[in-house]
Amino acid sequence: MSDKSFKDTMLYPILFMLAACIVFVGVLAIMYRGSEAKIRAYKQDSYQKIVLSLLSEPLSQALSMKPFYLLQDYPNAYNTYITESSLPGLDRRVFYAKAEDTILGYCVDIGGKGLWGTMRALVAMSPDFKTIKGLAIYEQMETPGLGARIGEEWFLAQFNDIQVLKLDGNAGNYINDFEYIPEGQTASKPMQIQQITGATITSTSVTRMLKDELNLTYTAYLRQVQP
Template sequence: MSQGKDTVQRTIIIAAALSLVCSVIVSVAAVQLRPIQDKNKALDKKKNILMAASLYEEGAQVDEVFKQYVVPKLLNLADGSYVEGQDPNEYDQYKEAKNPSERLVLDPKVDVAGLRMIARYAVVYEVKKEGELDQVVVPIHGKGLWSTLYGFVSVDSDGNTIKGLGYYDHGETPGLGGEVDNPKWKASWNGKKINDNSGQLQIEVIKGQVDLAREDAQYQVDGLSGATITARGVSYMVQFWLGENGFKQYFDRIKKNS
């Protein structure tokens, strides 16, 4: 082979051509895979909604079960009324929280979860059984130690009893804050009451273990050992979203109707 072919110019041209080919392959793959990724994301969200409502079983056809039991509704958080004429499936409350004409800037006095801004509307998922409202699954989000946690809480049609809680996205440490995904801890939310008889918000994640002999055990969930900051974040976000500035008006409305 002649040495004259190994010039700097040739090396640069080959490296540039190779990078161009690789970037075209990566771009084409990214564009072609996006619809599949979006579909899987939507399916995962549905699965998490079903899990919060205790309607998911391993291997179940998520789309089928969802269609059978769940009706998405768009809500105006200000009064808990339905927003008509807008498709709930097209509404992204996390995107709208950044849109100046669609967001609400929270008064720091009520912003216990440190959210600063939220969308005016939220999508809730009404679960019907034999035509009757059984429970509603509402979205929650808020800060932990390292990340914002995104999840769902399911509340009975009495508007006051939690039936399930779960997160589908967070970046907390596995084994510490990541214990929010522990099935036993998640199950411990089932049956907890949000407000006391006078309507005062009481639900909280405490530090340590709940003393089941105490009357207020009905409003309390065990803390996460070694992860007090994440647990406190969960407590604050649940209090915000299930309270006056979250879904309280809506819960009061379904309670009256049920």
């Protein structure tokens, strides 16, 4: 009887809710702490693997071994040849690959706006920042089957070995404009990229991101070489 009357008081729901919160949040906190290290390790691993694979081409040439074996050797290969650094005044993660005291290429973490949300990518550059050596988009929220196809191999491969630096570039305007052609058509000029059918906004978002971010990067690079 006394139990029933306590349940009718105003205090009971408050105490019940409090106890329920403590129990459930407690369980979740323990679970989260238990998996946190694993989640973070996975994220770091997959990120570093992308950096390594983007820089694997110049690395494997310098070391005269196949890119496949280089990637197999993760995390050893990453720790030996890749170093995280920065460029003056550039608020982006920058990595470089170095073997036998020569810098073989850079990799910059860039970001931009897509159709549905932000996208983040890693772009590998030649040591003089003139040429794109590889592109990987590691975070995007584009429409599956349409915009999300920017993650497909053929689309990204188009950017390989494109010389993006203008010959007559001036402050803040160093990068050439990309030009879009319909999907399936063969590029006849150096800066032409096949657009994804049905994903015009996403396609242009990628090139806009590249242009803006590489401009910033090159500006920062110039600051480093001509302080």
